[in-house]
Amino acid sequence: MSIQKTAIAIICTVFMAQGLAHGAVATTVSQQNAIAEAKSYLRVSDFSRQGLIDQLSSSVGGFSVSDAQMAVDSLNIDWNAEAVKSAKGYLRLMAFSCQGMIHQLASPAGGKFTQAQAEYGATNAGLCSGSGSTGSGQVANVSVQNAASAAKTYLQVSAFSRQGLIDQLSSSAGDKYDVNDARAAVDSLNVDWNEQAVQSAKSYLSLMSFSCQGMIQQLASPAGAKFTQAQAEYGARKAGICS
Known part of the structure; x- marks a missing residue:
């Protein structure tokens, strides 16, 4: 084999190895179909990396775990942005505290995002103080509003004292609101x-x-x-x- 042919063979081998290492090359029809299906899911809903892999490899998706992983990792997805969209989707259904949303996004039974992605999603959905896209006053208002909504729900089903309701909202076994937000929410109600x-x-x-x-x-x-x-x-x- 000439030096030129040997060099070309080495270059091709390197590129193939890099492509496979990054999950960028679909080598089978199943992998190509998994990529197409992953894109289809992302057009209609929000997913974490693990959530999308699980969806593709479930009995509904029907792909092998390895093909699902390859397909998901071949896509250029901003998982932080997906976490924000997922958080906003949850908020359209019910009220969450900052910690409650982080738990929901990161939970294996929930969004399955990484802890860092879950924190980013909750913060940029306006629930947590910090570097969110809204000002700190607006962030606090969203959290207090959600806590007030949760407080009203509690009062519809049971009797509470002021302190009892604050404790329920801020409890780690309850809604996990910041105690200051819980207090502001309860005091905003006419009870x-x-x-x-x-x-x-x-x-x-x-x-x-x-x-x-x-x-x-x-x-x-x-x-x-x-x-x-x-x-x-x-x-x-x-x-x-x-x-």
Whole structure:
């Protein structure tokens, strides 16, 4: 083999290796079809890299995992931008806190984005303070508005004290809002906390019997409903327990 032919063969081998390493060369009909299907999915919805691979390799997509990975990695996709679009899509369905959205985007049962992509998506969807596309005041307003919406939903299904509702919104086991946003949201609502105490007292009574003082303690306790002392006394009295 001449030196020229040898050089050409080496160059071709290098380019083929680089192409395959970057997932840029579809060598089979299945891979070509997977690329076309991936593009089709991206035209109608938002996906993370892993989410799109899983979609292609699911029983619905029907491609092998290796072909799905090759197809997805052959595309020039801005996964950060996909995370932002996904976050906005979730927000059209329901309210989220900053941390709640990050968890939803990064969860294996959710968007399947990387942690960094999830944080970028939540921030640039206007939920988190920091380097989002909106000003810090606007970011705070979005979070407070979402927290207020969540608070209204809670109040439609159960009775809460002011502190109890703030704790529910900001709890790591609840909605995960920043405590300042939760407080601002609750205080933005026109809630009769005395009436909430009455409803809470009646709810407790539907479960078990209470004395007057026992109910007041339950309503006012930090481990209970967290009403103020005055609200707890009002609730117990109006529920018919106290003379």
